[in-house]
Amino acid sequence: MFFTPERTPLQEFLHPSSRLQYDAEFWKTVAKVAVAGAVLSAGTICCVRYLNSRYPGWYRLRGKKRGRLPPPRVGAPPLKQGEKGDAAQYVPLSTEKSHGARVVQLAVYPIKSCKEILVEAFHCGELGPELRTPFGTVHDRSWMVVTDKYHFLSQRRKPRMALIQPEIDGAFLVVNAPGMSPLRVPIQPDLSTAKVVTSDVWDHQISAVDCGDEAAEWFVTFLEEPGLRMVHHPHQFGGRGMLEMDQQVMKIDRELWEKKDKCTFADGAPYLLLSQESVSELSRHTDTPVPWIHFRPNILVGGCPPNNEDYWWRFRIGSAEFRNAKPCCRCVETTVDPKTGTFARKDVLETLKAYRTNQDPAVDDVLKFGPLFAINLGVDQTGPCSVGDVIIHLPD
Known part of the structure; x- marks a missing residue:
């Protein structure tokens, strides 16, 4: 104007x-x-x-410290038949970090969803536990059974995989199972002549080497399914980053990991830690004791209150330093009896659901996939750890 x-x-x-x-x-x-x-x-x-x-739940994770969730809010275990009293009395969950805990067992699972190798020590590498030998390094979950489309296979569909026992014999990984002749697979394949394929773990693609027709026929025979193959992820391939996951749950998990966090064929974490006391507490509410191997941790600790590991944020074991990213959501694989290879322990998952299910609406999108038992770890500093090592808590 x-x-x-x-x-x-x-x-x-x-x-x-x-x-x-x-x-x-x-x-x-x-x-x-x-x-x-x-x-x-x-x-x-x-x-x-x-x-x-x-990214479901993205708005609920804003402002939370990257690399971990808040401690889980869970309920009390149920009373067994004939027990008296208030169920809430059975889980005096201690939130104080226990300073007397030690490593009581270490386990490496060379083949995804197959038996463990128990060891006195391993090297904590960036992709997970490593067994270093003069003939090469055996990495945790660096071999995997796949379908003809190279999609991963696990005990969820083939519980008999729990009977497959890998061992290390010189330059070979030897695979045994009831009624089968041993299968020998080289620890270090010749990458110049190897057949490189693209395998699939929870809709995330990861490069691998096909272990050949002999290995394929071995698994086809034992698991009674045509078209199965065995693949291996050499360390040179570099693993898969936790921030690159594409499956629905992994999209949410991306909030909880750092760029350096990687694994190979594991479902979603390079390390899993559990306390013997947590397993003992669970067994008090089942008719038959539950062995710790049902939960397939790499690191089993003892000398702390039940479920106290939920509150361990950063800690050192031996020369390695770890970060608690989140509680582990448990699935039907925990119901497989490791001795029989059958779904014989449905009570394990049902009992866990009764008192270890997330009750915090703020993180329900992340922890809605099953009851919470054990913790998923990221590694901040690589190095060796051994049975007997004390857990040393570090500043947050």
Whole structure:
């Protein structure tokens, strides 16, 4: 609006022709602001919808310290038949970090979903536990049984895999199972002649080497399913980053890991730690004691209150330093009896569901996939650890 010399600003404003021009300019500005607001709102809605579809629960994890969740909120275990009293009395969960805990057992699982190798020590590498030998390094879960489409196979579908026992014999990984001749697979395949394939773990692609027809026929025979193959992920391939996971649960887990965190064929963490006291507490509420191997940890500790490991944030074992990323959600694999290779212990999962299910709505999107038992770890400093090592807690 422009003022004329003949009229004062007030007169100019009050003049009918000026007022009409002012009104037009005013409503033009209002229209522009309204359009801009509508575009901004539509863009915000689209962004939120995209985040909700691709990263469920993203808004609930904002502001939480990257690399871990808050400690789980869980219920009390159920009373067994004939027991008296309040069920809540059975889980005096201590939130104080125990300073007397030690490593009581170490386990490496060279073949995903198969038996463990118990050891007195291993090297804590960036991809998980390592058994270093003069003939090469055996990495945790660096071999895997796959379908003809190279999709991973586990005890969830083939519980008989619990009977497959790997061993190290010089330069070979020797695989044994009831009624089968030993299968010998080289620890270090010749990558210049190896058949490199793309395998699949929870919809995430990872490069691997096909172990050949002899290994394939061995697993086909024992697991009674045609088309099975065995694959291996050499250390040179570099593992798969935790931030690259594509499966639904892994999308959420991306909030909890750091760029350096990697694993090979493990479901979703390079290390798993559990206390013997947590297992003993669980066994008090089942009719038959539950062996710790049902839960397949790499590190079994003792000398702490039950489930106290939930509150261990950063700690050192031997020369290695670890970070508690989140509780481990347990699945039907915990119901497989390691001695028989059958789904014979359904009570294990049912009991855990009764008192170790997440009850915190703020993280339900992350922890809704099963009861919580043991903790998934990221490694901040690699190095050796041994049975007997004391857990040394570090500043958060």
